[in-house]
Amino acid sequence: MIKGFRGTSLVDYPGKISAVIFFGGCNFRCPFCYNIDLVLPERLKELPELDIDHILTELKRRKGFISGVVITGGEPTLHSRLLRALLERIKAELNLPVKLDTNGSQPEVINSLIKENLVDFIAIDFKTAPERYPEIRGDFNKIEQTLSLVRGQVPFEIRITAVPYFISFKELEALVPFMHGAERVAIQRFMNEYERLNPEIDLGVYGPEDLKEFKSFLEGKIDVPVVLRNV
Structure with missing residues (x-):
């Protein structure tokens, strides 16, 4: 289900001006999630549903200005048929590059999209250490499978x-x-200024210097560029 559309973004697709399409629903329950309207079923049903024709009309209005499309959520890969139908039309009718934001929990879906050349760039979220994924109702084995399919x-x-x-x-x-194998690792600063999924947990907030220390830590261990965002 498509639950939101943003006509212009300068930050969601690295190096491109993009439109952003929001899918509703998520199989994870991250306490720090700020898109809770797209996650909680009782909130999700209050949002209007957008059809593919409406989305394509909006994208075509911006053709020549935007240089890419971002599919995000929620978790878009939970709606594989709708997602594939949307991507097929974006490719056929606008021929724009597509970035997919995902939690990586649906490797079979992502693999099929790659094989059909429907995605050009993927952002995979790492939420916490693999052994802690059950805390957010996740299974890191699925993310590991996704990574093995995406690399190369x-x-x-x-x-x-x-x-x-x-x-x-x-x-x-x-x-x-x-x-x-990643193009980059992006460390994003958590801004605890929105309504959260679980306000009872004290999530804490890091400052800019903390993130710089994380960046230096990773740069000493991986041969992948590390960037900071929202610092």
Whole structure:
């Protein structure tokens, strides 16, 4: 289900001016999630649903100005048929590059999109150390499968939201073995200023210097560029 559209973004697709399409629903329950309207079923049903024709009309209005399309959520890969139908039309009717934001939990879906040349760039979120994924209702084995399918097939980046409750040097150390092959690792500063999925957990907030230390830590361990965002 498509639940949102942003006509112009300068930050969601590296190096491109993009339109952003939001899919509703998610199989994870990250306490730091700020898109809770797209996650909680009782909130999701209050949002209007957008059809593919509407999305394509909006994209065509911006053809010549935007240089890419971002598909995000929620978790878009939970709606594989709708996602594929949308991507097929974007490619056929606009021939724009597509970036997919995903939690990596649906390797079979991502593999089929890659084989059909429907995605040009993928951003995979690393939430916390592999052994802590059950805390967010996730299974890191699925993310590992996704990574093995993506490497060498399509450019991808790894995104890490630096939430103190879930990310420290210990968690980063545990994630290092899974970072090879990425275009970059992006560490995003967590901004605790929105309504959160679970306000009862004290998530904490890192400052800019903390993120710089994380960057230096990773640069000493991986041969992948590390960038900071929202610092």
